[in-house]
Amino acid sequence: MPREFTPKVITANALLEGDVVYLTEDDGWTRTLSEAAILTDEADAELRLLLAQSRASDVVGAYLADVIATDAGPQPTHFREAFRRTGPSNYFHGKQAETR
Amino acid sequence: MYTYTEFDAAFVAERNRQFRAQVARRVEGALTEDEFKPLRLMNGLYLQLHAYMLRVAIPYGTLGSAQMRQLAMIAERWDKGYGHFTTRQNIQYNWPKLAEVPDILDALGEVQMHAIQTSGNTIRNVTADHFAGAAADEVADPRPIAELIRQWSTDHPEFQALPRKFKVAVTGSPMDRAVTLAHDIGLRIVRRAGQIGYQVLVGGGLGRTPMIGKVLHDFLPEEDLLPYLEAVVSVWNSIGRRDNKFKSRIKITVHEHGIEDIRARVEARYALIRPLFTGIDQQMLGAIRADFAPPVFRDAPVDGYEAARAADPVFRAWADTNLSAHRAPGYAIVSISLKAHGETPGDATAEQMRVMADLAERYGHDELRISHEQNVILPHVHKSDLQAVHAALREVGLATANIGLISDIIACPGMDYCALATARSIPIAQEIALRFDALKLEHEIGEMKIKISGCINACGHHHVGHIGILGLDRAGVESYQITIGGDGGPDAQLGDRTGPGFAAEDIVPAIETIMLAYLDLRTDPSETFLAAYRRVGMEPFKSALYGEAEAARAAKRKAEPHVAA
Numbered sequence: 118m119p120r121e122f123t124p125k126v127i128t129a130n131a132l133l134e135g136d137v138v139y140l141t142e143d144d145g146w147t148r149t150l151s152e153a154a155i156l157t158d159e160a161d162a163e164l165r166l167l168l169a170q171s172r173a174s175d176v177v178g179a180y181l182a183d184v185i186a187t188d189a190g191p192q193p194t195h196f197r198e199a200f201r202r203t204g205p206s207n208y209f210h211g212k213q214a215e216t217r
Numbered sequence: 218m219y220t221y222t223e224f225d226a227a228f229v230a231e232r233n234r235q236f237r238a239q240v241a242r243r244v245e246g247a248l249t250e251d252e253f254k255p256l257r258l259m260n261g262l263y264l265q266l267h268a269y270m271l272r273v274a275i276p277y278g279t280l281g282s283a284q285m286r287q288l289a290m291i292a293e294r295w296d297k298g299y300g301h302f303t304t305r306q307n308i309q310y311n312w313p314k315l316a317e318v319p320d321i322l323d324a325l326g327e328v329q330m331h332a333i334q335t336s337g338n339t340i341r342n343v344t345a346d347h348f349a350g351a352a353a354d355e356v357a358d359p360r361p362i363a364e365l366i367r368q369w370s371t372d373h374p375e376f377q378a379l380p381r382k383f384k385v386a387v388t389g390s391p392m393d394r395a396v397t398l399a400h401d402i403g404l405r406i407v408r409r410a411g412q413i414g415y416q417v418l419v420g421g422g423l424g425r426t427p428m429i430g431k432v433l434h435d436f437l438p439e440e441d442l443l444p445y446l447e448a449v450v451s452v453w454n455s456i457g458r459r460d461n462k463f464k465s466r467i468k469i470t471v472h473e474h475g476i477e478d479i480r481a482r483v484e485a486r487y488a489l490i491r492p493l494f495t496g497i498d499q500q501m502l503g504a505i506r507a508d509f510a511p512p513v514f515r516d517a518p519v520d521g522y523e524a525a526r527a528a529d530p531v532f533r534a535w536a537d538t539n540l541s542a543h544r545a546p547g548y549a550i551v552s553i554s555l556k557a558h559g560e561t562p563g564d565a566t567a568e569q570m571r572v573m574a575d576l577a578e579r580y581g582h583d584e585l586r587i588s589h590e591q592n593v594i595l596p597h598v599h600k601s602d603l604q605a606v607h608a609a610l611r612e613v614g615l616a617t618a619n620i621g622l623i624s625d626i627i628a629c630p631g632m633d634y635c636a637l638a639t640a641r642s643i644p645i646a647q648e649i650a651l652r653f654d655a656l657k658l659e660h661e662i663g664e665m666k667i668k669i670s671g672c673i674n675a676c677g678h679h680h681v682g683h684i685g686i687l688g689l690d691r692a693g694v695e696s697y698q699i700t701i702g703g704d705g706g707p708d709a710q711l712g713d714r715t716g717p718g719f720a721a722e723d724i725v726p727a728i729e730t731i732m733l734a735y736l737d738l739r740t741d742p743s744e745t746f747l748a749a750y751r752r753v754g755m756e757p758f759k760s761a762l763y764g765e766a767e768a769a770r771a772a773k774r775k776a777e778p779h780v781a782a
Contacts, residue, residue, distance in 0.1 A: 133244065133315050135269035174246045177264055195693050197632060200641075201266055205633035207561045207643045210297055210312070211267045 122159040126150065126184050126191050127169045129176035137201045137212065138176060140169055146176065148212065150202045151190030218281055218584065219364045219508045221329040229326045232333060236260045237319035244316065259339070261332025262318055265636045271310045271318060272335040273325060277345035277363035278306035278587040282574035285585055287328040289570035295321050300570070302555060302563040304627055304676055306344050306587045307335055311634055333371060338379045340370035340450065344386045346394040347588035350511060351550050351596035353542035357406045357413055359389035361506040362442065365498065369443055376450055380457035381465040383450060391707060396589060398430045398709035399423050399681060401467045402449060407436065415442050419449060419479065420471030423675035427711050428468040431476045433483065444494045448487035452479065512582035512597055514545040522600040532607050535618040549603060551595040553610060554617040554625060558654040562628040562646050563591030572613045576606050590627055592620065623665040624650035627678055631671025631688060638671035640688025640695040645669055648725045662732055664745045681705035683747050684728060685712045697724040701731065701758060702750045713755055716763050727762055734761035
């Protein structure tokens with residue numbers, strides 16, 4: 118039995134800044150997980166990942182990350198993605214410190 | 218200290234110019250990431266969890282005040298005002314922007330520093346005893362040979378695409394503060410019958426498959442060392458495994474072939490290449506050695522120091538833990554703790570770096586060292602200046618009196634920064650330090666080295682911690698495995714696993730349990746944790762951690778005869 122496809126977002130690091138970015142519905146990049154497109158169809162996710170990976174002048178290392186869809190947008194299911202969304206725990210640096 | 222020749226300066230400048238062009242081509246889209254990645258890694262630039270990370274080499278951990286000030290300037294201008302000193306005597310900047318890295322490298326070049334070969338499958342920054350040239354117990358200063366190895370290995374055409382990374386450490390002291398038994402090659406300068414020579418250890422390493430190094434050559438004359446090293450790396454370069462990166466380090470090569478086979482191959486290769494070394498390396502070593510001539514130590518009274526010790530208990534506590542014996546009368550080696558309770562191990566702010574630079578310039582013959590234990594050393598301070606040094610350190614939060622104690626923790630960056638990490642290290646270190654400070658047990662416990670790694674790669678040296686903590690991802694939850702009885706000293710040993718791991722919220726109580734068990738069972742305060750563990754073994758600690766039932770089960774398993782499969 119193939120495993121059931123769970124909701125995903127496409128995430129990567131920005132080429133110039135190195136910070137975490139997510140793919141949006143309109144194939145743009147956002148710094149905010151809540152603005153990321155939630156992909157629920159496996160074929161669509163694979164295709165959009167290939168397209169994201171081909172955008173080598175924007176991002177590095179695009180991959181699919183598991184999320185749960187909530188009213189507040191996608192939420193990470195794994196602690197690694199939670200840290201990537203937030204920043205380090207020893208200093209108030211990174212995303213948590215960025216004013217929007 | 219070694220100063221760059223015209224050749225060194227031109228080489229670094231040229232590499233920086235090349236890298237600037239490579240970055241530009243990457244940004245323009247002329248280079249793919251696959252093409253660019255090995256180039257940036259050869260210049261110390263990683264892409265981590267939240268940002269790029271630049272790893273700057275501090276060769277054999279030695280730097281002067283001008284270099285430390287430049288590191289502070291870089292931290293402020295291009296990073297977030299701090300730097301992280303690592304277990305390989307490097308400094309890492311956690312937040313550089315890609316396009317600015319060439320400027321950072323140029324700024325490093327201005328003070329004779331670089332980030333070359335701090336990553337990639339090359340010979341990495343050579344590390345050395347952080348008390349080199351100062352320790353009372355030293356046979357010889359390991360830095361001249363470390364510098365010669367740096368020059369030999371930098372851009373060595375044969376060794377730019379090795380099976381994997383290759384790490385060399387050198388100690389000149391029988392106390393081995395460089396963990397030479399856990400390096401691809403460990404060198405120990407020894408004196409036998411009045412002669413200085415090198416004991417060559419090979420195949421040590423931590424990581425996924427921890428191994429203690431083996432003696433490859435027991436006593437090698439200095440003039441033969443470089444060709445011998447070249448023979449070792451050359452043999453491994455040709456027979457080291459490239460089919461599986463987990464089996465590519467020389468420790469696996471030595472393990473699979475056996476030390477005798479490796480020795481025979483090295484001897485054969487050595488015989489072939491030895492004639493190519495016609496003595497120029499020895500001339501260069503002679504010139505390098507002159508650069509490392511000891512400073513002119515002054516002869517001054519130390520009455521003021523003794524009086525201050527008697528009068529000021531805070532100063533006395535600091536002096537008791539943070540000073541080490543110097544080879545010159547009236548002098549001390551000062552270890553500046555980058556482990557203030559609750560702070561990030563190994564981090565220093567730009568302001569702290571400047572204060573340390575000022576102190577080195579004013580009181581320390583302009584020398585600083587970075588220890589693999591992530592502290593900063595002022596190697597040569599006259600005792601009459603210690604009170605002033607301590608007062609200045611206090612003002613910037615650098616006077617923590619905890620060297621060698623439970624809060625002097627090695628911790629890798631872990632999942633707060635590192636893309637390879639499987640769990641966080643830093644918060645665990647912070648919590649342990651705060652907990653034992655609150656309990657006021659730190660000095661009661663005495664000598665204790667806790668080392669924490671956030672993944673199996675073991676940058677935090679957890680295998681050789683008296684207590685080692687390894688952070689893992691267990692079904693999507695951070696989990697911490699404990700080893701005890703490890704030792705990174707001259708008779709290095711790997712620690713033993715206590716049993717099942719602990720959740721993040723249980724790991725600090727678990728460490729407390731181990732410490733209380735130790736305090737309970739030690740014969741007297743002079744019996745260290747390590748000595749007590751060697752005397753009583755695992756069972757009392759296992760019982761304390763997991764209860765009697767689990768300890769009994771473990772004892773039974775151990776007692777059952779091993780049945781070969």
